[in-house]
């Protein structure tokens with residue numbers, strides 16, 4: 001799907017001949033290597049190794065919102081990624097040298113297929129989809145982001161979890177030489193997040209490998225990150241290196257840091273406030289009115305929706321659960 005007019009495409013985005021040839025070689029060699037995990041590959045869904053390369057063979061999704069996406073600049077310069085610093089522009093400023101390829105993911109725990117897999121082998125069997133989702137940060141701001149990714153449920157199936165698997169646990173790369181923010185003890189590293197197996201099997205979550213039709217930028221979690229649109233942004237873990245099918249619920253990084261403020265479920269809920277601020281409203285990044293009125297009245301806020309507006313798809317997952325206690 002073409003989002004931007006061709007005139008908007010910068011010359012730097014046009015693939016150089018050298019990169020094109022390398023990519024051809026790469027596709028051929030992975031094809032020759034045969035089916036490492038699951039037979040059948042869609043050449044268009046291979047993740048190119050080049051920065052800002054356009055992703056091909058991307059399908060649209062019925063789950064996309066029709067709201068206007070935030071600008072590429074908003075999405076790539078206003079980030080939370082504490083591995084690269086705690087200020088909003090730190091991930092953009094400190095992650096440019098990060099090299100996200102080659103990349104592998106270790107799969108462990110209660111599943112028939114475990115081991116360490118190249119990123120390409122995990123992504124290859126799936127068709128890439130564009131999913132334009134709202135992202136609601138626990139800090140009461142939001143954006144609309146055109147991700148490109150693959151349904152998490154399909155990836156989970158690929159590893160054939162066993163009945164003992166009750167949670168899917170994700171971890172981010174732990175490497176303070178490559179992630180300078182890990183020299184600070186602001187969180188316990190590696191960053192860890194988890195979903196129940198039922199949440200992971202829902203059709204909404206994706207593993208994102210792209211943004212605006214291009215390879216995912218480092219500051220947004222390259223080369224692969226989770227997106228769970230009905231939960232606060234901190235559940236959407238970036239730079240994933242491991243997936244563990246666990247019988248027990250882990251303590252996640254934000255639960256460890258502040259258990260009274262950040263719960264395991266972290267469902268977007270305008271009726272349950274954060275201990276230090278209201279969750280009833282949110283500031284849509286980039287939407288503030290310009291000029292003098294803004295300084296008098298402050299940035300425009302809009303109401304926050306239950307489950308971030310995805311209740312129809314996910315409310316049933318929490319039937320009978322007290323969402324005030326299980327925040």
Ligand SMILES: Nc1nc2c(c(=O)[nH]1)N[C@H]1C(S)=C(S)[C@@H](COP(=O)(O)O)O[C@H]1N2
Nearest residue numbers: 079080081082137172191233234236237238
């Ligand atoms: N590994 C890791 N993943 C992370 C974070 C982080 O600090 N480290 N921040 C989270 C938070 S709080 C948010 S709001 C989203 C932001 O994603 P974005 O910068 O792509 O918009 O990433 C989440 N994933």
Ligand SMILES: [Mo]
Nearest residue numbers: 137138233234
């Ligand atoms: Mo967040």
